[in-house]
Amino acid sequence: MKVNAGLVGFGTIGAGVVRLLSEHAEMLKLRSGIEISISRIVDIDIERDRGVKTDGIIMSKDYNDILNDKDIDIVIELVGGTTIAYDIVKKSLAAKKHVVTANKALLYAHGEDIFGVAVKNKRHLRFEASVAGGIPIIKVITESLAGDRIRTIYGIVNGTTNFILTKMYDEKWDFASALKKAQELGFAELDPSLDINGGDATHKLGILATVAFNASVDRRNISTNGIQNIDIRDMLYANELGYIIKLLAIAKQGNSHMELRVHPTLIPKKCSLASVANEYNAIRLESDFLGVSHYIGKGAGANPTATAVVSDITDLAMEVRHGKEYNPNRYSPFNQYRTIRYTDFESRFYLRINTYERPGILATITKIFGEHNISISSVMQKEVHPDQSIPIIFLTHRAREKDLREAVAIIDTLDIIREKTVVFHVEDILS
Amino acid sequence: MKVNAGLVGFGTIGAGVVRLLSEHAEMLKLRSGIEISISRIVDIDIERDRGVKTDGIIMSKDYNDILNDKDIDIVIELVGGTTIAYDIVKKSLAAKKHVVTANKALLYAHGEDIFGVAVKNKRHLRFEASVAGGIPIIKVITESLAGDRIRTIYGIVNGTTNFILTKMYDEKWDFASALKKAQELGFAELDPSLDINGGDATHKLGILATVAFNASVDRRNISTNGIQNIDIRDMLYANELGYIIKLLAIAKQGNSHMELRVHPTLIPKKCSLASVANEYNAIRLESDFLGVSHYIGKGAGANPTATAVVSDITDLAMEVRHGKEYNPNRYSPFNQYRTIRYTDFESRFYLRINTYERPGILATITKIFGEHNISISSVMQKEVHPDQSIPIIFLTHRAREKDLREAVAIIDTLDIIREKTVVFHVEDILS
Numbered sequence: 001m002k003v004n005a006g007l008v009g010f011g012t013i014g015a016g017v018v019r020l021l022s023e024h025a026e027m028l029k030l031r032s033g034i035e036i037s038i039s040r041i042v043d044i045d046i047e048r049d050r051g052v053k054t055d056g057i058i059m060s061k062d063y064n065d066i067l068n069d070k071d072i073d074i075v076i077e078l079v080g081g082t083t084i085a086y087d088i089v090k091k092s093l094a095a096k097k098h099v100v101t102a103n104k105a106l107l108y109a110h111g112e113d114i115f116g117v118a119v120k121n122k123r124h125l126r127f128e129a130s131v132a133g134g135i136p137i138i139k140v141i142t143e144s145l146a147g148d149r150i151r152t153i154y155g156i157v158n159g160t161t162n163f164i165l166t167k168m169y170d171e172k173w174d175f176a177s178a179l180k181k182a183q184e185l186g187f188a189e190l191d192p193s194l195d196i197n198g199g200d201a202t203h204k205l206g207i208l209a210t211v212a213f214n215a216s217v218d219r220r221n222i223s224t225n226g227i228q229n230i231d232i233r234d235m236l237y238a239n240e241l242g243y244i245i246k247l248l249a250i251a252k253q254g255n256s257h258m259e260l261r262v263h264p265t266l267i268p269k270k271c272s273l274a275s276v277a278n279e280y281n282a283i284r285l286e287s288d289f290l291g292v293s294h295y296i297g298k299g300a301g302a303n304p305t306a307t308a309v310v311s312d313i314t315d316l317a318m319e320v321r322h323g324k325e326y327n328p329n330r331y332s333p334f335n336q337y338r339t340i341r342y343t344d345f346e347s348r349f350y351l352r353i354n355t356y357e358r359p360g361i362l363a364t365i366t367k368i369f370g371e372h373n374i375s376i377s378s379v380m381q382k383e384v385h386p387d388q389s390i391p392i393i394f395l396t397h398r399a400r401e402k403d404l405r406e407a408v409a410i411i412d413t414l415d416i417i418r419e420k421t422v423v424f425h426v427e428d429i430l431s
Numbered sequence: 432m433k434v435n436a437g438l439v440g441f442g443t444i445g446a447g448v449v450r451l452l453s454e455h456a457e458m459l460k461l462r463s464g465i466e467i468s469i470s471r472i473v474d475i476d477i478e479r480d481r482g483v484k485t486d487g488i489i490m491s492k493d494y495n496d497i498l499n500d501k502d503i504d505i506v507i508e509l510v511g512g513t514t515i516a517y518d519i520v521k522k523s524l525a526a527k528k529h530v531v532t533a534n535k536a537l538l539y540a541h542g543e544d545i546f547g548v549a550v551k552n553k554r555h556l557r558f559e560a561s562v563a564g565g566i567p568i569i570k571v572i573t574e575s576l577a578g579d580r581i582r583t584i585y586g587i588v589n590g591t592t593n594f595i596l597t598k599m600y601d602e603k604w605d606f607a608s609a610l611k612k613a614q615e616l617g618f619a620e621l622d623p624s625l626d627i628n629g630g631d632a633t634h635k636l637g638i639l640a641t642v643a644f645n646a647s648v649d650r651r652n653i654s655t656n657g658i659q660n661i662d663i664r665d666m667l668y669a670n671e672l673g674y675i676i677k678l679l680a681i682a683k684q685g686n687s688h689m690e691l692r693v694h695p696t697l698i699p700k701k702c703s704l705a706s707v708a709n710e711y712n713a714i715r716l717e718s719d720f721l722g723v724s725h726y727i728g729k730g731a732g733a734n735p736t737a738t739a740v741v742s743d744i745t746d747l748a749m750e751v752r753h754g755k756e757y758n759p760n761r762y763s764p765f766n767q768y769r770t771i772r773y774t775d776f777e778s779r780f781y782l783r784i785n786t787y788e789r790p791g792i793l794a795t796i797t798k799i800f801g802e803h804n805i806s807i808s809s810v811m812q813k814e815v816h817p818d819q820s821i822p823i824i825f826l827t828h829r830a831r832e833k834d835l836r837e838a839v840a841i842i843d844t845l846d847i848i849r850e851k852t853v854v855f856h857v858e859d860i861l862s
Contacts, residue, residue, distance in 0.1 A: 020578050020720055028578050031645065033760035128575070134721055136575030143574075144559070144567030147451050147459050147741030214462065272727060275703055280862070289451055289738040290565055293728035296703060303720040310578030324755030329464035431711070 002035040003317040006066035006097075008088050009078035010043035013102060013129075015050035016306030017076065021313075022053050028310070034317045038076075040066050063088050067095045073320045074313055077101040082109050093117045093125065098319070100312040102129035102305055108203035112216055115331060122326040124319060126312035131204040132157050132281040134297030134304035136311065141212050142330050145287055150212040152286040154429060155249040157204040159279040159299030160188045160195035161227045165246060165264075166277045169235050175228070187279050197226035198247065198262040205249035208283070209260055213253050215335040217260060223342030225263040234352060234422060237380070237393050238266050243350075244274045245424065257338040259345050266350050266426040272296075273429060284429070292431055343402035348377070348426035351396070353411060354389035354419035361416050362392070372407040374399040389418035395426060433466040434748040437497035437528075439519050440509035441474035444533060444560075446481035447737030448507065452744075453484050459741070465748045469507075471497050494519050498526045504751045505744055508532040513540050524548045524556065529750070531743040533560035533736055539634035543647055546762060553757040555750060557743035562635040563588050563712040565728030565735035567742065572643050573761050576718055581643040583717040585860060586680040588635040590710035590730030591619045591626035592658050596677060596695075597708045600666050606659065618710050628657035629678065629693040636680035639714070640691055644684050646766040648691060654773030656694040665783060665853060668811070668824050669697050674781075675705045676855065688769040690776050697781050697857040703727075704860060715860065723862055774833035779808070779857035782827070784842060785820035785850035792847050793823070803838040805830040820849035826857060 007014055018038060021028070029035050038057055046059040058065070066072055075092035077099060079085045085106050092099050094117065101107070107114070107130055118125040128138045132155070141150065156162050160182055167178040179196070182188035194200045202224045206217050227247050238245050243266035252259050267274055272294050276282040281299035286292050298304045355361050362379070369376060380393040396404070408421045438445055449469060452459070460466050469488055477490040489496075497503055506523035508530060510516040516537050523530050525548060532538070538545070538561055549556040559569045563586070572581065587593050591613055598609040610627070613619035625631045633655045637648050658678050669676050674697035683690050698705055703725050707713040712730035717723050729735040786792050793810070800807060811824040827835070839852045 016720075024578055024580065027580065027645075030763065030765045031573075031577055031760055033758050134724055136571055139570065139575050140567055142462075143746065144570050144742045145738065146462055146745040147455055148738045149455060149458065214458075270706070272703070272706055275701070275706055277862075287738075289447075289734040291729050291732075291735055293565055293726075295724075295726055297724035298722050301722075304722055307576065307579045307718075307721040311575045314577040315574065318758060322756045322758050323753050325753045327464050327749060327753050329462055332461065334461045431708075 001033060001321050002037065003074065003320050004037060004039040004072045005074040005076055005313055006040040006042070006069060006072040007038050007076045007078065008042045008063050008066060009080065010041050010050060011078060012302045013305045013309070014041070014078045015052050016302030017078070017309050018054065019052045020303070020306045020310050028314065032314050032318060034321055036313060036317050039072060040069060042066055067091055072097060074098045074100060074316050076309060076313065077103060080105070082106050086110055089114055089125070090117050093121045093123050096121055096123060098124045098126070098316045100126045100309055100316065102127070102133070102309060104130040104200070104203040104207060108206045108219070111207070111210065112333070124316055126316060127207070128312050129305045129308035131207050132283060132297065133300050133308050135281055135283055135295045136308065137208065137283050137295055138211060139311070140295060141208070141285070145285070145290060148287040148289045150285055150287045151253050153208055153212055153251040154273060154284040154427065155205065155208065156246055156273060156276050156282045157249050157299065158195050158201045158247060159281055160192060161247045162276065162281070162299070163187045163279045165227060165230070168230070168232055169244060172232060174232055175230060196228050198224040201247060201249045201262045205251055205260055205262055208249070209251040209258060210333060211331055212251065213258055213335060213337060214333055215258060215337040216333045217258065218339035221260070221339040221341045223261040223263065223345070227264055230264055231422065233391070234424065237352065237391070238350065239269070240380070241378070241393070241395065242269055243267060243426065244269050246273060248427065250427070253337065257340045259340050261342055261345065264424050266424055267429050271429040271431060343405070345401045346398050347401060348398055348428065349396045349404055350424040350426050351394040351408070352422040353392045353394065353417070354421065355392060355416045356418050357390055358416050364414065364416065365392070365411060368407050368410055372403040374404055374407055432464060432752050433468065434505065434751050435468060435470040435503045436505040436507055436744055437471040437473070437500060437503040438469050438507045438509065439473045439494050439497060440511065441472050441481060442509065443733040444736045444740070445472070445509045446483050447733030448509070448740050449485065450483040451734070451737045451741050459745065463745050463749060465752055467744060467748050470503060471500060473497055498522055503528060505529045505531060505747050507740060507744065508534060511536070513537050517541055520545055520556070521548050524552045524554050527552055527554060529555045529557070529747045531557045531740055531747065533558070533564070533740060535561040535631070535634040535638060539637045539650070542638070542641065543764070555747055557747060558638070559743050560736045560739035562638050563714060563728065564731050564739050566712055566714055566726045567739065568639065568714050568726055569642060570742070571726060572639070572716070576716070576721060579718040579720045581716055581718045582684050584639055584643055584680070584682040585704060585715040585858065586636065586639065587677055587704060587707050587713045588680050588730065589626050589632045589678060590712055591623060592678045593707065593712070593730070594618045594710045596658060596661070599661070599663055600675060603663060605663055606661060627659050629655040632678060632680045632693045636682055636691055636693055639680070640682040640689060641764060642762055643682065644689055644766060644768060645764055646689060646768040647764045648689065649770035652691070652770040652772045654692040654694065654776070658695055661695055662853065664822070665855065668783065668822070669781065670700070671811070672809070672824070672826060673700055674698060674857065675700050677704060679858065681858070684768065688771045690771050692773055692776065695855050697855055698860050702860040702862060774836070776832045777829050778832060779829055779859065780827045780835055781855040781857050782825040782839070783853040784823045784825065784848070785852065786823060786847050787849050788821055789847050795845065795847065796823070796842060799838050799841055803834040805835055805838055
């Protein structure tokens with residue numbers, strides 16, 4: 001038995017998929033009972049040597065060559081972006097081909113639309129590689145936890161920012177030096193803005209929440225903050241308080257709502273996510289029956305991502321050969337949950353308030369907190385050089401983000417304040 | 432669409448499965464497109480109230496009632512043991528029903544036989560719940576890593592022993608007190624011997640290695656050691672050297688062989704497995720393309736195990752409704768790997784040699800090591816009360832286990848030795 005796939009986009013990941021399928025062809029055939037091969041590759045550059053065997057594969061520059069090939073059942077979209085990729089995915093599904101994609105930006109922007117086309121044409125759209133390539137989280141959520149209700153997702157889903165934060169914490173480097181090192185090692189792109197500002201993590205969070213909660217997310221109500229403003233001082237203060245700062249993607253499901261946010265977060269140094277270092281990703285699920293579970297693996301890279309793509313291809317090849325009837329339900333957003341605005345979130349907070357040396361400061365600040373229903377769980381004031389502002393570190397109990405922001409806005413207008421107040425969320429993850 | 436399952440064995444896990452299917456019936460139907468229900472339950476006790484709804488389920492004491500029911504496509508075997516369960520599984524497959532089991536002892540003892548019956552009858556046998564109920568490791572290995580080659584498995588796969596070791600390490604309790612606490616909290620059975628002596632972990636290791644390496648294991652050549660002889664002193668010395676002691680199940684694949692072993696192991700305190708505490712399980716895979724990945728979750732308990740069972744039931748229900756052709760390959764042991772004997776393993780070792788105070792001791796011991804090709808990586812001698820034997824702690828470089836055991840046998844005959852030498856394996860897991 002044989003199933004052919006067509007690959008669109010022959011970059012690093014595409015080459016990884018071709019290499020994996022060629023190196024492990026025999027093993028994969030023995031495991032799946034199916035000979036899976038890539039019969040066509042489409043790319044704008046079909047000359048450059050990618051260092052992988054392409055014997056017997058027809059190369060061309062027009063993706064219609066794949067759409068028109070009746071022997072191809074599966075299209076692998078690795079073009080990236082949301083324009084041409086959008087066309088390729090929709091047209092492939094319309095041409096009655098199953099689709100595998102690693103394109104998180106596309107799924108985030110047009111997921112519902114594309115899934116609609118898939119259902120209409122009774123074809124599958126698979127996307128394991130779109131979130132944390134080295135962690136098979138989509139399969140875990142949709143199949144292993146098919147019978148369970150997921151309540152909370154905490155994810156370290158961006159390898160670039162996790163690498164930078166690890167270097168800042170371990171080596172006491174500042175942000176700019178850590179970013180430079182990440183770029184030298186190939187863990188950050190030349191334009192790393194989508195990683196740094198949390199945008200990439202937000203795409204992944206949107207996908208995770210949709211499949212875990214079976215609900216469409218309202219993208220306008222996702223709160224996103226990146227790591228660009230993390231100061232090494234806050235890492236050190238957090239450390240003294242027993243915390244480490246990670247960029248977390250967080251999704252929580254209430255009875256009829258979800259909250260989705262991406263931001264630097266203080267988490268206890270003893271929890272499993274705290275030890276996830278460098279380019280690694282991790283996802284922690286909390287569900288009604290399974291309880292807490294963690295999944296840790298490499299966030300990106302050609303080989304981990306290729307493994308995820310090939311996992312999807314294999315499942316689809318089995319479907320092509322052994323399926324009799326299309327089942328569209330697996331990723332269905334049948335729940336109508338409201339995505340609540342970040343101002344309505346409740347959280348604990350870390351604040352660094354930067355003051356001049358004056359009597360009565362604490363009284364002034366804590367009065368404002370009290371007026372905004374914010375209660376303080378701990379305070380720490382550090383001695384510094386007289387030229388610098390005096391940092392007072394607060395940890396709050398749970399408070400509404402709206403209240404906290406209002407309080408901070410007022411505090412920052414006081415004449416005792418020397419620098420803008422720094423605010424981070426705190427999540428007391430226990431294991 | 433509806434698929435009926437029959438449950439044999441209505442204990443804690445069985446009740447968990449019934450509860451999960453009843454509480455999440457609507458969600459599961461929306462996700463899978465199939466109404467999955469248990470239509471029959473068989474148990475020797477059909478009177479006792481398990482605290483779950485059994486309305487509409489036919490209860491009886493004879494498992495033939497399930498075998499003879501043409502409307503049942505899936506049999507869930509939760510009887511346990513290797514006698515009646517063996518019959519039930521084989522007869523169910525012969526009656527053309529798919530089978531879901533959580534029975535690790537049965538799979539370990541008769542796996543090949545049972546899978547033969549499954550293939551012959553073109554029915555599936557699923558067993559996600561048999562290893563680390565709270566970790567979907569079978570699906571990850573066989574589906575997510577379908578295209579990848581797994582080289583190493585490290586597992587903390589027994590919650591009872593991990594709980595005991597955690598208490599010994601954190602609270603400085605001795606083995607007996609930690610075991611007593613585990614029994615009080617329900618983490619250890621009244622007869623905990625199969626957990627303590629490593630037997631349960633060995634069953635799970637055998638299953639993991641078979642599916643990960645697609646090879647039958649030679650059970651006679653698995654080396655098994657439990658935690659019954661771990662002394663709190665060794666935990667403290669290991670700690671000083673930067674290690675923690677965990678009961679690990681280890682499988683490594685060479686070019687044409689595998690080594691399988693279960694034993695207390697020193698692992699670096701900084702690696703992710705080191706922080707897996709109490710009743711939690713964890714599995715660390717190392718594979719060619721995905722690299723290192725970790726999976727952490729609860730080891731046992733009715734609810735996590737029920738989630739795993741329901742995951743299998745859901746997959747099989749889809750197969751029943753949407754499959755056209757049986758594909759037997761997924762768990763096929765098509766590789767002929769030799770399971771090498773433990774004496775041929777290579778490892779680093781921790782030794783505590785317990786001596787009388789005499790001049791020249793170190794010279795005597797290290798000479799014996801040298802004669803057996805064992806080189807030392809570090810030595811630590813502790814001051815103790817004059818009444819006690821003097822512990823000398825060695826960490827070796829990699830050595831053959833055969834050589835090491837021979838050297839220790841000779842050392843233990845010397846008149847400078849006051850207590851039998853304590854030996855543990857060391858695995859320098861980096862992440």
